Amino acid sequence: MISLRDIKVVFGRGTPLQKQALNGVNLTIEEGSFVTVIGSNGAGKSTMLGVLAGDVIATEGQVMIGSSDVTRKGTAARAGLVARVFQDPLAGSCGSLSIEENLALAARRGERRGLAAALGPRRRELFRERVADLGLGLENRMSDRMDLLSGGQRQAVSLVMATLAGSEVLLLDEHTAALDPGMAEFIMNLTQKIVSERRLTTLMVTHSMRQALDFGHRTVMLHGGEIVLDVAGDSRKNLQVEDLIAMFRKMRGQTLDDDALLIG
Numbered sequence: 001m002i003s004l005r006d007i008k009v010v011f012g013r014g015t016p017l018q019k020q021a022l023n024g025v026n027l028t029i030e031e032g033s034f035v036t037v038i039g040s041n042g043a044g045k046s047t048m049l050g051v052l053a054g055d056v057i058a059t060e061g062q063v064m065i066g067s068s069d070v071t072r073k074g075t076a077a078r079a080g081l082v083a084r085v086f087q088d089p090l091a092g093s094c095g096s097l098s099i100e101e102n103l104a105l106a107a108r109r110g111e112r113r114g115l116a117a118a119l120g121p122r123r124r125e126l127f128r129e130r131v132a133d134l135g136l137g138l139e140n141r142m143s144d145r146m147d148l149l150s151g152g153q154r155q156a157v158s159l160v161m162a163t164l165a166g167s168e169v170l171l172l173d174e175h176t177a178a179l180d181p182g183m184a185e186f187i188m189n190l191t192q193k194i195v196s197e198r199r200l201t202t203l204m205v206t207h208s209m210r211q212a213l214d215f216g217h218r219t220v221m222l223h224g225g226e227i228v229l230d231v232a233g234d235s236r237k238n239l240q241v242e243d244l245i246a247m248f249r250k251m252r253g254q255t256l257d258d259d260a261l262l263i264g
């Protein structure tokens, strides 16, 4: 379970550039639940993921992952526990290392968390199998540098890395935004498979209203650093993409030029 209690984040405190990015966010996510996160530019979505990943320390409030209070702990303390896939496919892995070396790094994080026995001596074989399962033919390119892969191939390997690290929490920050529609669909299906097989507690930030409603169990909308919509179950099932767009319009107090961009 994840819990954010009354989280406030102020950047550049006491400077002319001071910005309150989160203003009292309360969110509890059950283990294995998949939450989609939407909101306009600057709403605080990435900051919220940063607070969970530990690269943004909350100015006020409490962050719990499982029974651990991680409020004042940084990224290193979350390594392995929290996996993150970014919009920039190179951000979540090391471009100058091979596919296999990146997988080994992720596995090492898993080993630190006591998952060594699960890998054992057949680790190379296991890496190859996991990569072959993707169906992208990358098992024949295990020694290729990550920065030689296409964006979609890198995102797929990043998702495999999350499984090897034995992460309990998966944070996805617009991870399909830079991909063509076919590859975006492939990555979303892979995401769905990994999340349900491993029962990962997942937060996915997206600008696609279609993705926000089609995937996961619950949708949260941020605006001005606050949660302004939190829907699950039947009330979410009854929501249409058009309803979400209407909410965006109302909050921005202006018309959107291109609804197609939001439908996604």
Ligand SMILES: Nc1ncnc2c1ncn2[C@@H]1O[C@H](COP(=O)(O)OP(=O)(O)OP(=O)(O)O)[C@@H](O)[C@H]1O
Residues within 6 Å of the ligand: 011, 012, 019, 020, 021, 039, 040, 041, 042, 043, 044, 045, 046, 047, 048
């Ligand atoms: N490191 C930082 N220093 C100062 N201000 C920041 C920093 N990071 C974010 N902000 C500000 O905090 C607010 C929230 O930013 P955040 O990146 O969380 O928004 P977002 O909802 O993810 O937006 P987008 O959809 O554009 O990615 C914005 O006004 C942003 O300019």
